[in-house]
Amino acid sequence: MLDVQLTRDFALFIANQPTAEQILAFTASDAAIERAYVFIDAERERALSEEERHEIDTYLLIQHIMILAKAKARRKLQRRTS
Numbered sequence: 687m688l689d690v691q692l693t694r695d696f697a698l699f700i701a702n703q704p705t706a707e708q709i710l711a712f713t714a715s716d717a718a719i720e721r722a723y724v725f726i727d728a729e730r731e732r733a734l735s736e737e738e739r740h741e742i743d744t745y746l747l748i749q750h751i752m753i754l755a756k757a758k759a760r761r762k763l764q765r766r767t768s
């Protein structure tokens with residue numbers, strides 16, 4: 687299940703207090719990305735089940751949080767080099 691593994695991976699990553707460089711390097715696992723694309727492709731052909739919708743929503747939420755975190759990490763690194 688994508689949301690359980692991805693949420694666990696994300697929580698462990700955050701719990702380790704990553705540096706700005708580590709935040710910028712963070713990516714979802716290949717399995718998580720592949721599973722998300724399965725749902726995206728499936729949604730083109732049919733309505734997703736409630737469970738599938740929950741999984742893809744979880745993936746998108748974590749992706750959004752990481753986009754925001756990466757933007758902040760980039761600004762932090764830019765201030766260091768200025």
